[in-house]
Amino acid sequence: MIITGLIVGLALGFVLQRGRFCVTGAFRDLTLTGNTRWFSALIVLIAVHSIGLFGLNALGVITLEASPFPWLATIIGGLIFGFAMVLAGGCATGTYYRAGEGLVGSWFALIFYALTSAVMKLGPGASVTEGLRSITVESGTLQASTGLSPWVFVAILSAIAVWVAVHHNRKNTTPLATLPPLKKGLAHLLTEKRWNPFATAVVIGIIATIAWPLSAATGRNSGLGITTPSANLTGYLATGDASLVDWGVMLVIGILVGSFIAAKASGEFRIRVPDQGTVVKSIFGGVGMGVGAAIAGGCTVGNAMVSTAQFEYQGWVATFFMIVGAGVAAKFTIKSGARSAAAQPAESRSV
Incomplete structure (x- = not known):
């Protein structure tokens, strides 16, 4: 029953919002300041998901199918998506949960992300997407190209995940000052x-496995x-084709609703209207995310959380180039912001 997609989406949206789990910040911190805390949490998520997926595959519960590696599309799409998600102010899931919190800028980013992904996957841009993704290398996974058991890579990744989690939690032993609980x-x-990023990562990894x-x-x-569910939802709204409404569509609807519930329950929901410049950036970011994710075959979920957990080259290469794109965009926007601030009269900058 596709209704289970809605249930999983509700849980995922709630956890994403409460855990503040957005890959954009992880990639931006990694490239700008060298802070690896949130990126390390992503590694923990991938490791938990990988254990779950290969465990279910070994039990015959699911079937993990290998596919060729569309290297050119992965590089191009990853760069575009990484750059665009910084402009949009959040990755795919970050945009969904921030939209659920009432951020109007994220509403614009989400609308144009879904619309553009539909254009690139279902509409006139589909031929471009298919053409780029037809350029492939046959061996699409580490285990296929090395002949090793996937459990070798699961063990290595899990060891890294344990190390980074212990390392960061030891570094952050001083409790933050907080108000008395209500x-x-x-x-x-x-x-x-306040949720621990590594605990949040484990929960998301478990939800992803159950999904x-x-x-x-x-x-x-x-x-x-x-990305594909967002495109399908847009396609359904535009055409009324009920065959487009599948488990994935119910998932993204659930993420939006679940994040709204979490924001309301925690008192964090508030309609926040950005300035004109932020709206424009959000729109361009949404467009870029739709184009990039369609070409790359996934966003920070499909590639950086799911494909990586299967040790597909597409996932890891896309993630690398998303980091590069995000780093370029972060440095570009910071320099632009600094120039704008410097250009303002002194009295307009004083408080």
């Missing part, structure tokens, strides 16, 4: 307490995904 018990934990067999049971042999 809630108690589970209510405090779910809607008030796969639930999705496969409906005939969609895949797990979490944002």
Whole structure:
């Protein structure tokens, strides 16, 4: 039943919002300041997901299918997406959960992301996407090209994940100053307490693992995904073709609703209208994310969380070039902001 997609989406949206889990910040921190805390949390997420996926595959619950590596599309799409998500102010999931919080800029980014991904996957841009993705290398995974068991790579990745989690949690032993809690018990934990990024990563990895067999049971042999479901939702709204409404579409609807519920429960929901410049950046960012994700075969979920967990070259290469694109965009926007501030009269900058 595709309704399970809605349930998984509700849980994922809630966790993303409360855990503030957005890959854009992880990539931006990595390239600008060298801070690896959030990127390390992403590694933990991938490791948990990888253990779950290959465990389910070994048990025959799901079937992980190998595919060729569309190297050129992955590089181009990854760069475009990485640059665009900084302009948009969030990756695919970050845009969804921030839209659920009431950020109007994210509404614009989300609308244009979904619209452009539909153009590139279902509309006139589909031929460009298919042409780029037809340029492939046959061996698409580490295990296929090396002949090693995937469990070798699972073990290596898991060891790295444990090391970085322990390393960062030891570095952050000083508790942050917080106000006295207003809630108690589970209510405090779910809607008030600050979530640890590594605990959030583990929970998302578990949700991502559960998602796969639930999705496969409906005939969609895949797990979490944002770009294609967003494109399909847009296609359905434009054409009324009910065949486009699948498990993935229900998932993204659930993410939006789940993040709204989390924001309301934690008192973080507020309609925030940005200035004109931010709106323009959000629109361009949304357009770029739709183009980049369609060409790369996925966003920071499909590539950086799911494809990486299967040790597909597409996932790891796309992630690398997303980091490069995000770093370039972050440095570009910071320099532009500094120039704009310097150009303002002194009295307009004073407070």
